[in-house]
Amino acid sequence: MVRGYTRYVSDASPDLLVPTLGIRTRAWQYGDPAGEPLILVHGFRGDHHGLEGLAGLLAETAPELRVVVPDLPGFGRTPAIPGREHDLRLYGEWLRAFVAEIAPGGFGILGHSFGSLVVARAIADGLDPSRIMLINPISSPALEGPNGAMTRLAIAYYRAAAVLPESRARRLLGDPLIVRVMSEVMAKTRDPELRSWIHRQHAEHFSDFSDSATLLQAFRASVSHTVGEFAAAFAAPTLLIVGDRDDITPLPEQLRLQRAIRGSRLRIVPGVGHLVHYEAVEDATVFVAGFLRETAAERAEPDARRGAAVDAGESGR
Template identity: 70%
Template sequence: MRLDTRAWQYGDPSGAPVILVHGFRGDHHGLEGLAEALVARLPGVRAIVPDLPGFGETPAVPGRAHDLPLFAEWLRGFAAAVAPDGFAVLGHSFGSLVVSAALASGLPASRTVLVNPISAPALEGPQAALTRLAIGYYRAAELLPEPAARGLLGHPLIVRVMSEVMAKTGDRELRSWIHGQHAAYFSSFADASTLLQAFRASVSHTVSEFAPSLTGPTLLIAGERDDITPLVKQLELQRRIPGARLRIIPGTGHLVHYEAVADAAACTAEFLATASIAGATVGEDAA
């Protein structure tokens, strides 16, 4: 696959690469804070955050269904292009599915971090009723012409409701900032068809499907109050991945990358510290 992928880089341009893969409907902005916090803790690391195909500034792939195999194929090709000598990889939410599918199909990551991994079927989470509403919403959009579908999918009120449901912080300023992020970047998809295909991929798979293939060092980071995947399912996933570590961040939900950036960066830095990435050993900054 040849695709003009847009990506943003943080930290030392010659540092050991860590590729961060964002979640559904987002773009690189969602992981920008985590990337910046990570390179601050690990000065020897270069964080690379691409926009997924069909999201942000990366175009959709012409003539292809945007299903999980396509995203996995894209990630393998992107990693080979930007980090041919080796890399670690991090995926958040839908990004955890993309990373896991890519690992199962040959992605040679040295270490893997999955933040808020999708570890349970879509209709089994604490908010199963809301998930059913979301499925109905996307199916309704699929029946509409492109302009009307885009208007429905990007409607500010619906985006705000999604944001309100996912945000768990009681900090009013942080909560307002999260809503602003979603308002600005949650509808930067190429077209309604691409978004709908990606949505089907997001609710049709779990990381657990790929657990037998996650044989390298793996860190799972979960929010205690995640409405998408309950903690019991994260514990089950940890048991299915040989040697996997699980860090649970109290008081947060599915937006660990917004609500607990410092904690997620600290967990990730500790996991990557002293690891060999692209032939280089990185160590955590004591400061």
Template identity: 70%
Template sequence: MTFAPRSLHVPALGVDTRAWEYGDETGETLILVHGFRGDHHGLEGIAARIVELRPELRILVPDLPGFGESPAIPGRTHDLALYGEWLRSFAATAAPSGFNVLGHSFGSLVVARAIAQGLDPLRLILINPISAPALAGPQAALTQLAIGYYRAAELLPERGARALLGNPAIVRIMSEVMAKTRDPELRAWIHGQHAQYFSTFADPSTLLEAFRASVSHTVVEYSDAFTMPTLLIAGERDDITPLAKQLDLQRRVRGSQLRIIPGTGHLVHYEAVHDSAAYVADFIAPLTVVSPSTRSIAAEAIAGGRA
């Protein structure tokens, strides 16, 4: 079963954010916020799978300002405060009657900052949340190299910076490090996704501003504001945030749930679509209270994701 998304233009902070809508246009809304350097394509697998499990839901997947098909916000520094402000504006326009929100990786920082600024979702889901400082993770040395890489790009004129930031060999190295699956077909597909969508940023300046935001904050800074029901989903082998730090975050957020997906790392949204979508669908509306046919689809999703 497939669900073709509908393309939307949603006004937010004076520009039109591009977004893709799945499922029932009148259903309960779930907003998905993608990670750094990606765009909506990174979460389309999870969005489509959730709608297979929950066709009554409405899923919105926007491109962050300055990435994919969403323009940068003119005259603004693309720091975490700006992204939090943008998400509050986007949600107020796109889902004025209420919504759930999910953030992956850098998207977890955007969502967390927005909540600290007043965003009030019904439920909160964070996949691979950034729960540790950038230089404290399992790949701290590689993070230091990444910081040097982006700083080098900052010194170049725009044409040279874009060439360096979009260098296919560097993007491939990143993809090889992050992917944990041993399935050659899945690895090849992940590399293809990164090659196609990892460099769809508006301009080098916006990308560099967003990178500084991504390595300067953690979700933990804002976790006291997480008073709504909260689900955390973490990859067991995440290179960005070690599992111990995700357990610490779960303990900090009263009543939160943590689902750990074995064998995966920071690319849960690519490597464990079935498991993560089933966890999200069950968190929003427990699968045990729906029709037998929907329960059957959910069971297949969980079994497929663990195969």
């Protein structure tokens, strides 16, 4: 293992098929099947593989957890939802339906990148997690700031694909050279082995989408919203994990998001960009596991004080 990431070989339970909005969502489970549920939501153009390292390390670090990682509709091994626009509203609706099926008794939620938007929208529409964790949240408008030029290029790229027949659109959207350029831009590590591994991950999993129309709809959703739009709906303890070299959402915008989410905590990973889940998965695991322990202890303290007050009252009778 190279420091900062792991080639985690999954010993997860057989993948789950969860009925959601007329499809069956494919998901993978790590840790204790009877443990406290923690649901991880991956980013745009990815699938569960992107969060597999984090899920595996969390299962080792906090064996009391049941970590579940689904493939978003239209990505990986989960089909698109027929007859629906794959906008942020739909993805939020899907997440609420998925959670209701697998964790009706309470859960924590974590979203990376586009997954942070899906989580935020679901919370605004009624999802009620006990703890919220966002890694590289989308906190600034896509066309503003230092990443605006790159976003405009991406919009032109996806618009070009939209006018092509499906077979040609898939070839363009999955072009290995273009995928490699995207990977080179996002990767910040100078470790050649780690950098090569990241490029292989993107080459293997970045083009595993159901069809070009769904991908284009999801792209529009990813560049049309920010987590800050939904910040007022966050009621549970919230942890933000960010890289200080993130080109998609600069650090000042992440600090602004922290102020917008009341009581949220921020952990900054130096020298890392938008790929914390690859380049600093060990750090992310430590932050998430620590946050879960801290918030569990904080929840237990008022209960203990109430119990002590009851005992004192009874003893005084």
